[in-house]
Amino acid sequence: MSKYKIAILAGDGIGPEIMREGVKVLKVIEQRNDVEFELVEAPFGASAYFSHGSSFPEQTQALVDSADAVVKGPIGLSHEESKKIPVDQQPERGALLPLRKRLNTYANFRPVYLPKSLAHFSPLKPEVVGEGIDLIMVRELVGGLYFGHKEMGVDENGVRYVREQLEYDENQIKAILHEAFKLAGARKKVLHNIHKSNVLKSSVLWNEVLEEVAQAYPEVNVVHTLVDAAATALCLNPGQFDVMVMENMFGDILSDQGGGILGSLGLMPSACLGTDGKAYYEPSHGSAPDIAGKQMANPYSMIGSMAMMLEYSFGMQDEAKKVWQAMQSVFADGYSTADLSKPGSGVQMLSTEAFGDKVVEHL
């Protein structure tokens, strides 16, 4: 029997309610497999700041160090509420980025997936969605502007200024590109390299390293696309993409656009993989404070993140697949969640909890 210790960081806003549904699913997987999940909850995010004086308390740091995998709900507050926390303790800077750094999760996998049967959720026309949307964004997650040196000050004339650095070295670039090439090799053997080499020197180095790394993957065809052109193309013809690789900030923006073309960020799970088997899993969306506690959130992204954990951290591909299928079956049965259904469209709306229950039934 395998035993895994899983850190459960529910986070802020809708975090706790979608985490609850994910945990339900894990329990089912545990019951029917020769596996034991030790689930340990810990405070993380703005709520942790208010209850424990730190958005990433020491006990949570110790837990993520000792856990076999971490699942994390969204964190963050509304623009107005954020102001009550000092800038460097705000949950993104005080908890999420330190978590990424701590586990060195350099590779963020964000599937943008909508089978043809669910194409009606997309804001795109059926003829644009075609056979469905099925691409995956591979985002560098511990470099670039996010972690570069930052300086804010006042110059000799009393003028406030800010400088922050977009930083990469060849090893960081190599690491993420190897992940992307491997994935492309296992899928359609096409890799879209998203960059801005006509302006950014970081893209120039990125592309130089890419030419070198590509030698090891002669079967993969590389297509170069400027980040701005990619933003156009994702709307006009997402079917042209399969695996897309890009630096941190570009990945932040384009993956949320990915959620847009699916119809909701609620359909965006993600895996953040580090070195030495370290990894954490999280929905790509925010904590939606406006609907928190109302049972309106879609737990798909959280449950999907758990499925990615089953696959990437525990090698349970089959169970992962079944979780995906169970979720899609719920939608295929004509149900929907609040983020996806427009009032009066005839589908039956499920609360957060009811969606989780239906997924469990299908499993």
Added chain:
Amino acid sequence: MSKYKIAILAGDGIGPEIMREGVKVLKVIEQRNDVEFELVEAPFGASAYFSHGSSFPEQTQALVDSADAVVKGPIGLSHEESKKIPVDQQPERGALLPLRKRLNTYANFRPVYLPKSLAHFSPLKPEVVGEGIDLIMVRELVGGLYFGHKEMGVDENGVRYVREQLEYDENQIKAILHEAFKLAGARKKVLHNIHKSNVLKSSVLWNEVLEEVAQAYPEVNVVHTLVDAAATALCLNPGQFDVMVMENMFGDILSDQGGGILGSLGLMPSACLGTDGKAYYEPSHGSAPDIAGKQMANPYSMIGSMAMMLEYSFGMQDEAKKVWQAMQSVFADGYSTADLSKPGSGVQMLSTEAFGDKVVEHL
């Protein structure tokens, strides 16, 4: 009679053929108004590099300095062709960015506009487009990562690295925000501030300055939106936006997404306004080398950029409006251009030249 000297920089790829149609339109405006346009052509871009050894030759620099306004076609080559030009002479770094710096065009206005009658061009469903798309992105154009200090090198362990700075000072931020607030005041009195203050310190300063500038525009309601959330929202519900303001790189990506939701970058004109009445006008899209010379390009963005010149540089609001209406009438008559029509969709396709001719007829 007013006399204006206009620098005509046709650029690369489809640049010359769409510029020709724009010039046709200017001739019509000239004929029926008490105005004289002195049109002076000059080399600019990759083609200038090959013919004159510089992508922004001195004669062109002198011309843009003395002109009353500049219109510029797209520049750039395919990823492969670009490699034949040294990195710093490539047309983006060697011509376009220096042009922006030279005229200090800090304010880039990019209308994302599709009247309801043309909603079928959008990849978005009719119910998402609703009453049409009508927003305008105000992009800071001479700061940020584009113009910050860049350093590429090899560290003491032989590892290649790159660092480039995202730089802003409060005066740059104030300048663009004043433009955005003024525009919002003249439109729906809502300003969407697009930022990433949960990660970037530059957004923290940006938002700090915004609170100060906002005091002068009490009638404008500010809505804060994270750049990633904006990328989602532009797909799901573009109607929520009217005026959006953002820094340079965010503006590059989101405005191309704007072209995506319209159905083509060929519908994206733009105005780049500087200090002391300096300005240049350009389509927001690239030079599309793959279709250059084939009369397949849509000159809407170029003619639209000329309309923006009539309005912003020459105060000819009425004529500008007529140009817009003429272009929309061509589409409303059931015609289309290659970028917009899908084969077999029944509309009649117009070549670049034929579109220009129809616009002239309508004028």
